[in-house]
Amino acid sequence: MKERRNIAIIGTGVTKFGELFEHSYDDLVREAGLAAIRDAGIAMDEVQAAWLSTAFPEIGVFKGRSGMDLSEPLNLYDIPVTRVSNFCASGADAIRNAANALEAGECDVAMALGVEKLRDRSPQDSIVKMMVELSHPYYQKGFTAAGTFAVYANRMMHEYGVTREDIANISVKNHYHGTLNEKAHHRVACSLDQVLSSPMVADPLTVMDSCPTTDGAACVIMVRADDVDPTRHDPVYIHGVGLSISTGWDLPFFDPHHDFLSFKATQNAANMAYTQAGITNPMDQIDLVEVHDCFSIVEMLTYEDLGLCKKGEAKELIRGKATMLGGETPVNVSGGLLSCGHPVGATGVRMVVEVAAHLRGRAGDRQVEGATTGVTHNIGGPGAIASVIVLSNEN
Amino acid sequence: MKERRNIAIIGTGVTKFGELFEHSYDDLVREAGLAAIRDAGIAMDEVQAAWLSTAFPEIGVFKGRSGMDLSEPLNLYDIPVTRVSNFCASGADAIRNAANALEAGECDVAMALGVEKLRDRSPQDSIVKMMVELSHPYYQKGFTAAGTFAVYANRMMHEYGVTREDIANISVKNHYHGTLNEKAHHRVACSLDQVLSSPMVADPLTVMDSCPTTDGAACVIMVRADDVDPTRHDPVYIHGVGLSISTGWDLPFFDPHHDFLSFKATQNAANMAYTQAGITNPMDQIDLVEVHDCFSIVEMLTYEDLGLCKKGEAKELIRGKATMLGGETPVNVSGGLLSCGHPVGATGVRMVVEVAAHLRGRAGDRQVEGATTGVTHNIGGPGAIASVIVLSNEN
Numbered sequence: 001m002k003e004r005r006n007i008a009i010i011g012t013g014v015t016k017f018g019e020l021f022e023h024s025y026d027d028l029v030r031e032a033g034l035a036a037i038r039d040a041g042i043a044m045d046e047v048q049a050a051w052l053s054t055a056f057p058e059i060g061v062f063k064g065r066s067g068m069d070l071s072e073p074l075n076l077y078d079i080p081v082t083r084v085s086n087f088c089a090s091g092a093d094a095i096r097n098a099a100n101a102l103e104a105g106e107c108d109v110a111m112a113l114g115v116e117k118l119r120d121r122s123p124q125d126s127i128v129k130m131m132v133e134l135s136h137p138y139y140q141k142g143f144t145a146a147g148t149f150a151v152y153a154n155r156m157m158h159e160y161g162v163t164r165e166d167i168a169n170i171s172v173k174n175h176y177h178g179t180l181n182e183k184a185h186h187r188v189a190c191s192l193d194q195v196l197s198s199p200m201v202a203d204p205l206t207v208m209d210s211c212p213t214t215d216g217a218a219c220v221i222m223v224r225a226d227d228v229d230p231t232r233h234d235p236v237y238i239h240g241v242g243l244s245i246s247t248g249w250d251l252p253f254f255d256p257h258h259d260f261l262s263f264k265a266t267q268n269a270a271n272m273a274y275t276q277a278g279i280t281n282p283m284d285q286i287d288l289v290e291v292h293d294c295f296s297i298v299e300m301l302t303y304e305d306l307g308l309c310k311k312g313e314a315k316e317l318i319r320g321k322a323t324m325l326g327g328e329t330p331v332n333v334s335g336g337l338l339s340c341g342h343p344v345g346a347t348g349v350r351m352v353v354e355v356a357a358h359l360r361g362r363a364g365d366r367q368v369e370g371a372t373t374g375v376t377h378n379i380g381g382p383g384a385i386a387s388v389i390v391l392s393n394e395n
Numbered sequence: 396m397k398e399r400r401n402i403a404i405i406g407t408g409v410t411k412f413g414e415l416f417e418h419s420y421d422d423l424v425r426e427a428g429l430a431a432i433r434d435a436g437i438a439m440d441e442v443q444a445a446w447l448s449t450a451f452p453e454i455g456v457f458k459g460r461s462g463m464d465l466s467e468p469l470n471l472y473d474i475p476v477t478r479v480s481n482f483c484a485s486g487a488d489a490i491r492n493a494a495n496a497l498e499a500g501e502c503d504v505a506m507a508l509g510v511e512k513l514r515d516r517s518p519q520d521s522i523v524k525m526m527v528e529l530s531h532p533y534y535q536k537g538f539t540a541a542g543t544f545a546v547y548a549n550r551m552m553h554e555y556g557v558t559r560e561d562i563a564n565i566s567v568k569n570h571y572h573g574t575l576n577e578k579a580h581h582r583v584a585c586s587l588d589q590v591l592s593s594p595m596v597a598d599p600l601t602v603m604d605s606c607p608t609t610d611g612a613a614c615v616i617m618v619r620a621d622d623v624d625p626t627r628h629d630p631v632y633i634h635g636v637g638l639s640i641s642t643g644w645d646l647p648f649f650d651p652h653h654d655f656l657s658f659k660a661t662q663n664a665a666n667m668a669y670t671q672a673g674i675t676n677p678m679d680q681i682d683l684v685e686v687h688d689c690f691s692i693v694e695m696l697t698y699e700d701l702g703l704c705k706k707g708e709a710k711e712l713i714r715g716k717a718t719m720l721g722g723e724t725p726v727n728v729s730g731g732l733l734s735c736g737h738p739v740g741a742t743g744v745r746m747v748v749e750v751a752a753h754l755r756g757r758a759g760d761r762q763v764e765g766a767t768t769g770v771t772h773n774i775g776g777p778g779a780i781a782s783v784i785v786l787s788n789e790n
Contacts, residue, residue: 055460058453065450066482068776071640078663080638082488083480087461093477097492104498243475245466268473381461 007099008228008235008395011040011221012353017341018185019119020215025063026073028115032217032346033074036111040221041232044074047221048107050081051094053114055344055380061117064345070113079107088292088380089243090114091348092387095220096241102224114350115217116343146210146295148383150202153297155260157204160312162300164204168195169318170296171208174332177325178339180366185214185341195296209296214341218349220356225395236356239373240279240390242272248382265386266305266379273375274307277390282307286329286390287371288358290351292378293336302377303331306388325366333358333366344380351376352389359393402494403623403630403790406435406616407748412736413580414514415610420458421468423510427612427741428469431506435616436627439469442616443502445476446489448509450739450775456512459740465508474502483687483775484638485509486743487782490615491636497619509745510612511738541605541690543778545597548692550655552599555707557695559599563590564713565691566603569727572720573734575761580609580736590691604691609736613744615751620790631751634768635674635785637667643777660781661700661774668770669702672785677702681724681785682766683753685746687773688731697772698726701783720761728753728761739775746771747784754788 013035015028023031037044050071054064063069067081086093091114098110156162172192178184190208198208228235246265247255270282279285289306293299303314308329317323323331334340334354337347355374357363368374372393379386408430410423418426432439445466449459458464462476481488486509493505551557567587573579585603593603623630641660642650665677674680684701688694698709703724712718718726729735729749732742750769752758763769767788774781 065480066776066780067640068482068643068779071779072642077641078639078659080488080491080667081481081640082492082638085460085478085480086476087463093475096475097477097495100492100495100499100501103500104495106495106498243477244473245462245476246472247467248463264473272475381463384463384466385461 006225007102007222007238008225009220009222009238009352009356010228010233010235011036012219012356013039014183014218014350014353015216016183017214017216017343021120023215025061025069025115025117028117028215028217029070029073029113032115032219033111033113036219036221042109042221044076046109047076047079047111048109049079049101050076050111050113051098052081052083053085053090053094053345053349054083054116055085055087055090056116056118059118061120063117064115085345086380087385088294088344089348089378089385089387090345092376092378092389093243095349095352095389096243098222099238099241102222108223108227110222111219112222112349113217113219114346114348116345117215118213118343119215144202146202146205149295149297150205152260152301153204156297156300159261160315162315164196165192166315166318167204167296167300168192168209170293170299171195171338173324174293174336174338177333177366178335181335181339184335184339185212186339205295205297211294211337212341214343216341216343216346216350218346218353220349220352234360236359237392237395238389239392240273240277242269242388244268244272245385248384262301262305263379263383263386265384266302266377269386269388270306273388273390279390283309286373286375288333288355288368288374289329289331290334290354290376291331291336293332293338294342296338298379299331299336306375306377325368330368333368348376348378348387352391355391359391401620402497402617402633403620404615404617404633404747404751405623405628405630406431407614407751408434409578409613409745409748410611411578412609412611412738416515418610420456420464420510420512423512423610423612424465424468424508427510427614428506428508431614431616437504437616439471441504442471442474442506443504444474444496445471445506445508446493447476447478448480448485448489448740448744449478449511450480450482450485451511451513454513456515458512459510481775482780483689483739484743484773484780484782485740487771487773487784488638490744490747490784491638493617494633494636497617503618503622505617506614507617507744508612508614509741509743511740512610513608513738514610539597541597541600544690544692545600547655547696548599551692551695554656555710557710559591560587561710561713562599562691562695563587563604565688565694566590566733568719569688569731569733572728572761573730576730576734579730579734580607581734600690600692606689606732607736609738611736611738611741611745613741613748615744615747629755631754632787632790633784634787635668635672637664638782639663639667640780643779657696657700658774658778658781660779661697661772664781664783665701668783668785674785678704681768681770683728683750683763683769684724684726685729685749685771686726686731688727688733689737691733693774694726694731701770701772720763725763728763743771743773743782747786750786754786
């Protein structure tokens with residue numbers, strides 16, 4: 001797809017992210033869905049098709065294995081509802097498939113809703129157990145997410161002169177941003193020393209370099225740009241959607257020359273989305289970015305993969321505070337995954353809700369002033385599945 | 396979407412269905428995917444986007460939770476691959492989302508592949524355990540799939556003068572058809588007496604009224620009809636795709652007047668697909684149908700829901716052998732789920748592969764002569780999610 005997309009977001013909704021024992025999966029679907037419907041100024045029965053993103057029913061509350069788990073809480077029947085799952089890119093992929101359906105003319109009003117409830121299970125019966133018992137044999141050898149991204153951190157430090165403090169300062173930045181976001185899971189600022197001295201997970205990454213697992217939901221209502229009614233809607237436009245799957249953590253077996261300094265999936269997804277959106281100079285054309293900072297180092301790597309700086313210069317963005325609120329290209333002003341937490345199926349949609357708030361000038365204390373173009377990014381599975389969405393308040 | 400779709404299937408592939416201990420999930424993906432690619436006469440790297448349908452990773456072999464499980468076995472990287480799951484309608488939904496992407500212009504060549512591997516686990520550790528422990532509380536009270544569909548069977552017998560023999564004769568018919576299908580799980584004909592005297596599951600349904608759980612995969616390659624090259628391709632066209640979610644087995648709580656004689660989801664999905672395809676008289680316009688005969692009674696109900704006969708007259712189609720090979724509108728000449736088995740994520744795609752074979756005149760011993768229009772149908776979850784696809788060899 002070479003041309004720009006023709007899709008507008010006319011409503012967004014997001015729940016509080018956190019350890020929400022008092023809210024069921026259905027409660028979260030209902031809250032995010034109704035908020036988005038209200039924001040769009042439409043009735044629920046105007047939605048003609050929906051996409052539900054839940055990545056891990058089997059390590060959450062066993063909900064979200066079909067579209068029924070969107071239909072039932074929203075009383076939204078007699079339409080197609082597809083459940084998609086693509087690890088951390090699930091939410092973006094729900095939006096992507098909804099955009100395709102609108103472009104195809106299958107429907108005129110689409111909903112994309114991401115939700116995940118991960119905290120109701122004990123750690124002994126949750127994601128860690130699942131990973132160890134059921135996933136790739138590497139996990140059983142300790143090659144966890146943290147362990148893998150730690151390899152990238154060490155390579156960045158070795159090759160590019162990145163310091164441990166540079167990496168930790170991403171966590172400091174995002175936790176500061178999180179204090180400004182009433183929906184974030186953790187709203188506590190932290191110091192560089194706190195990040196460095198928190199318990200080690202996989203050298204050099206500590207607990208404070210790692211995002212929490214979280215409950216939450218987010219939703220967007222989408223129409224074709226031609227159907228935007230300027231008297232009723234305050235639209236944000238989708239200019240590009242890229243999703244790409246590459247080899248993952250097992251990549252060295254496919255490519256023994258892999259440098260562990262970048263993610264090919266992110267580069268491909270960005271290339272797709274930028275081509276659709278006509279972005280040729282990301283540094284100048286993008287005003288804010290939500291990046292998949294599941295670990296602090298991933299945000300740093302991604303600066304380079306998204307073209308926000310040249311290879312090897314990500315550290316300069318941190319040192320110059322360019323990606324802090326008030327800087328040239330603020331990144332994760334929501335607080336990122338590090339503060340918001342990571343309800344996996346919801347995260348990609350939450351990011352789009354966040355960027356849309358800035359493009360609509362509704363982001364309150366953390367508003368990126370004058371933002372016209374924003375980008376969201378996810379990377380999931382074993383560093384193999386990435387998504388990039390380009391949003392703008394102009395069309 | 397009012398207009399007819401503009402999508403062609405140019406390649407199909409299907410594995411043997413059965414208890415395939417000697418084939419891994421990846422083996423099945425590879426076999427079905429490569430067969431479809433060869434049939435389409437294209438190279439693997441011409442595929443620009445793909446959709447993977449696996450319904451039950453957690454009760455199968457824990458594969459199919461993301462698009463990676465299509466990319467890796469096919470070495471098909473650097474493109475978007477979405478995993479969809481929608482219970483028994485998963486395969487049809489993969490095709491639907493691929494069709495949307497083609498219509499949207501996101502890609503020019505799309506793959507939809509369904510796969511499920513259910514037999515590697517013991518019955519004590521498989522679908523039954525999952526259903527009882529983790530799903531709807533009704534299951535815990537014995538309200539299983541068989542138990543529910545048995546209620547419909549009893550209502551059909553009570554209201555419409557359907558006999559137990561009418562229902563069992565669907566199984567006899569489909570098992571006969573299955574003897575003609577080298578890919579079917581069970582290729583053994585059975586007598587009426589054998590169906591009636593096999594062990595009772597839920598009165599009146601016996602084991603022989605029930606489909607087996609099965610391993611298998613199926614794949615289609617799709618392009619826009621404008622891109623069909625008549626010198627290379629032998630296309631089949633998708634004229635309509637409908638998918639709808641209604642309330643399910645809990646429907647009496649929403650509608651105490653529900654008659655347990657039809658599935659609203661099937662009726663809605665058929666209405667969507669027929670409207671797109673311009674089908675106003677299904678009895679005359681449809682030449683063959685693959686129906687979701689997870690239990691024999693479901694095929695009978697679905698005759699009426701698909702408009703193949705008037706309300707209450709389904710029994711006449713069986714008694715007159717109208718839906719048998721050689722009859723007016725053959726149904727499940729593949730052997731249906733009763734003979735082929737039911738690898739859940741694969742079934743909807745397998746049906747499309749089957750109908751395409753007939754429309755291309757390649758169905759061998761079970762060819763429906765002169766078929767130009769065929770329909771596939773799935774119903775899943777608690778009778779709540781249905782899909783209908785209309786295929787034709789004319790455009």
